[in-house]
Amino acid sequence: MTKGHLLISFNFQDFGRDDLQKEILGKIYIPDNKFPPRFFSNDENFLIGGYFVSYYPKITIKELISLCKKRDWKKIAELNADFIIVVFDYRDRKIQILTDQSGKFPCYYHLSSKGFFLSTSFFEVMKKLTSPTLDVERALEFIYRDTSISTRTFIREISFLPPATLLEIKDGRSLIQTQLNPNKFLDEPFEKFDSLQSFSNEFLRVLDESVKDRIAAVEEFNFGADLSSGFDSPLINFLLKKNSKRNFISYCEIAKDGTSDTDPDIVADFARKHNLNVKFIKYDSFFPFSTKVDLGFIEKGPSHIQKSQLDFYLKQIRKDNNLFHFTGEGGDEIYWSxxxxxxxxxxxxxxxxxxxxxxxxxxxxxxxxxxxxxxxxxxxxxxxxxxxxxIFIPSSVAHLFIISFELHWEDCVWPLTPFADTRLVQLARGIPSKGINKLVLKQRVWKSRKDIFVEGNFREKGGTEKHYxxxxxxxxxxxxxxxxxxxxxxxxxxxxxxxxxxxxxxxxxxxxxxxxxxxxxxxxxxxxxxxxxxxxxx
Structure with missing residues (x-):
């Protein structure tokens, strides 16, 4: 049975009812979830609910609800956190939805003259339409591998609420407002490093803090970690081993035609160096249009990833009783920032x-x-x-988890992304990378850290085109x-x-x-x- 998604469905005539508060409760569906946990508050003035977990700065649900009532959306949006928040103001008869800056909770909606329908599932919204129309521009952008984030979707009648953005619906009209301030972010002071070695030392320290903050948020649950033969996920595994007392599993996806991308021998060397427990998962049988399961995912919405492969991978992680997997997503863009x-x-x-x-x-x-x-x-x-x-965090992180949300949600394995942290983005502003080809930048940054990496990590990686x-x-x-x-x-x-x-x-x-x-x-x-x-x- 498919796990339920957040759903909101209203006719605008409902907003004028005398028994509005009673009516609203039947129109908003926020299913239970272990992580991020569901929260719900309802009083005479506000209904406030959704899913929320903060990593840095850490705030409680009580503090969050207070910020929502004060409409301090910018402070909430700037958190390193995973959330979607729904607020119904009974006095002003308006509904507001706020998304996090990581893109972990996508939000789609259809607005008509009669009402609106909103969900974290694109397909759930599309099913409400009798005659959907293709947004040709968005379709051509998709073909061109454009991963930028837009309010548009493949369907002209469906809109998307971007990360760190507030949607307000009142009197039959909608308004969206970004809650991030680019000038404020760029005006923040940052250290200009005089060498890649000094940068790497500080980068490792801040990444260590990011990992520890996420461990603290999930310490009561089991987790796994992605592991490849590059730099990003090995760094995360190294820091997890250093900071966690749990015996976690490192999961590595491999294929016979994908060794130029992820080499199992290099992964095994790294695992031996740090005493990691590695489980190799083969994806040889997964490629575009290879199975009915794959076609079923595409029918619900195209994406730039092999969803049947990810679904199989997440199910293996969940089978081992893990509710989370730490990933190295966003590492590339951090160094190029x-x-x-x-x-x-x-x-x-x-x-x-x-x-x-x-x-x-x-x-x-x-x-x-x-x-x-x-x-x-x-x-x-x-x-x-x-x-x-x-958007300040690596856009690849937001894009990936927007398109893979339903799999993580329904397979009950939540992604934890330490590289998607604004502290690291601010730090990376000072990287002395001028004149260095970005394809070899990471090798230069970590060349002196043989205590962390094995020789194979420094090789030039290839792609997976032959397989896919x-x-x-x-x-x-x-x-x-x-x-x-x-x-x-x-x-x-x-x-x-x-x-x-x-x-x-x-x-x-x-x-x-x-x-x-x-x-x-x-x-x-x-x-x-x-x-x-x-x-x-x-």
Whole structure:
């Protein structure tokens, strides 16, 4: 049985009822959860509920409720915490929803002239629509591997509430407001380090604090930890071993065609060095469109991850009686967040993304999108019209957990992400990285810490394209079937006919150049989503 999701459903006429307080209680569903724990408060003026856990600074539920009543949203949003908060003000007859800055609790909603429906599940909201319409712009961005966070979704009638943002609904109208202040964040003083070694020492100290804060929050429960052959998750495992008395398991995903990414021999060397208990989980049988389970996940909404693989992985962790897994997500971006770079990204997101889009053309997007599609995506006026809301923690963390939330929620394994901490972001502003290629930056930062890492950690990592690209050969008929019924192709956005021709002529190798196989995967996910749900493409 699927675990229930937070649901809110209102007709606007309900807001005028005399028995409003009684009516509201039947319209808001906040199911129980072990972690983050559910909280609920209801008095004559406010209904306040949701899920909440703070790591730093630490605050209690009583303090949280007090801040909500004072409408001190910014203070709450700036916490290193995982939460979604629902507040109904009986006096003003309005509802407000606040999300955390980590993206751990996504929030989707449909607003009409009659009422609204809101949930942490995208599919739950979509099921309420009788004639969903594709947001073509968002679909093309998805194909192009754009992971930026927007208020838009794949469906035009459904909106998304971004991280650290307040949604207010009153008198039949909605308003969203970011609660993060970029100028305040960038005005914070930070230390400029004179060497990578001095930076690494302080970085390790602050990361250690971040890990300890999260251990303290979950100390009564069992946990596991992701482990790879790179730097980020090994650092987390090293600090967990140092700070926790629990005998946790380190989980490592491996595949015969994925050793250039994660090498089990290197992982085993690292585990022996630190006396870690490693469990290897093979994902050879998981690749795009490989199983009915995989297709079921895509039907509920495309994503940039292999959901059936993650679902299998989380179930193995839960089978070992763990409620959490520590991850190294966000490590890459932290090292690339020097003050100059962060300042540009926060102050000029439109310009940065425009130049990124143009630079990505060299990786082969024109093999998938038509001239009409690429021209639309690269149109300057489109970028000028886009709205970017600030985010301080690594955006990859927020994006990943937005799209994987339902799996973590329903499999009952919550992700803990020590790199997603604003203390580390502020510290990284002072990294002396000028002139160093970001592909080797981490190796330079940790080269003197042989007490932590083994020699293999310092090798150059490869990718997993060979493994995940198998679908083009092994699921050839399925791919052709989707492309022959391509709705985006019929509208002239993608080169579905040309791709079909190449496959029939045995020219699949053309699609393993650059990032083309990833673009094709995303197109096929979008098409399956459209066709299974009979979504209109205008």
């Amino acid at each position: 020097s003050n100059d770079i962060l300042d540009l990204e926060v102050r000029f997101p439109k310009q940065i993304q425009y130049f990124q889009y143009n630079s990505l053309r060299k990786y082969g997007i024109d093999k998938i999108l038509t001239d009409k599609g690429t021209s639309f995506l690269l149109d300057k006026d489109r970028f000028r019209a886009k709205k970017f809301l600030p 690209g198998r679908f083009l050969l092994e699921k050839r008929d399925f791919v052709l079937s989707l492309l022959r019924n391509s709705q985006l192709g019929a509208k002239g956005w993608v080169r579905s006919s040309e791709i079909i021709k190449d496959i029939l002529e045995g020219k699949q190798n053309l699609y393993y150049e650059g990032d083309i196989i990833a673009y094709l995967t995303n197109l096929l996910e979008i098409e399956y989503f459209i066709q299974k749900n009979r979504i209109s493409v205008l």
